[in-house]
Amino acid sequence: MLGIALALGSAVAHTGWNALSKTGAAGGTAFVWLCTVIGALVAIPVAVVIVLAQGLVPAWSWLGAGAVGAVLHGGYSLVLQAGYRRAEVSVVYPVSRGLAPVLVAVLGVILFGQRLGLASGLGVLLIAVSVLLLLGDGPGRGPGGGVGWGALTGVVIAGYTLWDAAVVVSWGIPPVPYYAVVAVLQLGMITVAARRHLGRAALRDRRRLGLAAAVGVLIPLSYVLSLLALEHAPVGEVAALRSTSIVLSGVVAWIAMGERVSVRRLASTALATGAVLLIAVSAT
Numbered sequence: 001m002l003g004i005a006l007a008l009g010s011a012v013a014h015t016g017w018n019a020l021s022k023t024g025a026a027g028g029t030a031f032v033w034l035c036t037v038i039g040a041l042v043a044i045p046v047a048v049v050i051v052l053a054q055g056l057v058p059a060w061s062w063l064g065a066g067a068v069g070a071v072l073h074g075g076y077s078l079v080l081q082a083g084y085r086r087a088e089v090s091v092v093y094p095v096s097r098g099l100a101p102v103l104v105a106v107l108g109v110i111l112f113g114q115r116l117g118l119a120s121g122l123g124v125l126l127i128a129v130s131v132l133l134l135l136g137d138g139p140g141r142g143p144g145g146g147v148g149w150g151a152l153t154g155v156v157i158a159g160y161t162l163w164d165a166a167v168v169v170s171w172g173i174p175p176v177p178y179y180a181v182v183a184v185l186q187l188g189m190i191t192v193a194a195r196r197h198l199g200r201a202a203l204r205d206r207r208r209l210g211l212a213a214a215v216g217v218l219i220p221l222s223y224v225l226s227l228l229a230l231e232h233a234p235v236g237e238v239a240a241l242r243s244t245s246i247v248l249s250g251v252v253a254w255i256a257m258g259e260r261v262s263v264r265r266l267a268s269t270a271l272a273t274g275a276v277l278l279i280a281v282s283a284t
Helices: 002-023 025-054 060-086 089-112 118-132 144-170 175-197 200-206 209-230 235-242 245-257 263-283
Strands: none
Touching: 002 209, 002 235, 002 245, 025 060, 025 175, 025 209, 060 089, 060 144, 060 175, 089 118, 089 144, 089 235, 089 245, 118 235, 118 245, 118 263, 144 175, 144 209, 144 235, 175 209, 209 235, 245 263
16 A cells, blocks of 8 residues: 555656646746756755665666666656647647556566556556546647657656666665666756757746746655655556546646536546556555
């Protein structure tokens, strides 16, 4: 049950930073860079405290694992932003979050020999269906390019989820120090990608420091919770539970932003709720 709670907590934090990121979207890549800076500043001291408190001995394997993780997570940020520039969020996000847990569940069984029971497998499938129900549910529905960008993003999400699982579960690298290494190296990658946009745009983003600070804290919180969840639950279940963030995002949009509630959204919420219950019951 602890793994389920951590995964759902990660989904809530993920919903929060995505909602806040929409407010700062005008800052573009420079805003992403500022959030990444804050995230790294948060992760580093926490990781240092954990290393000292637990008497951990840093190893070169942390750097190697973090380098691959930084490429995957940095690539995710860049691919996701490219998709949002070219297509509707209502298409890219549901497709990516629907495809990722399916890929992770299948590859988790193949690569790690993890087993999903009937209830867990059905839960994973229901979450995928619940997310895909939101496809095109909103303005600008049906742009084919959005599906492609969403699928590419989903592949990258599956990639970093499986890599993180291998790092934390198979190799036993501590989650928080690992994330700190990823955050620092990812910052370097994002800095290179955003170097042409760190002039006036960066100055404008500083005026949104409070917003960027919230996003910068919630991103590592969501990620670290997911890493901790991997220590207590199979990777397929963690990925599926985290995908409920799209449903939570719909609820936030409805309550906080006054967006309409469609039949698709209601059906999606019902399916996701049933799926979470199935996974929770199977884990007890």
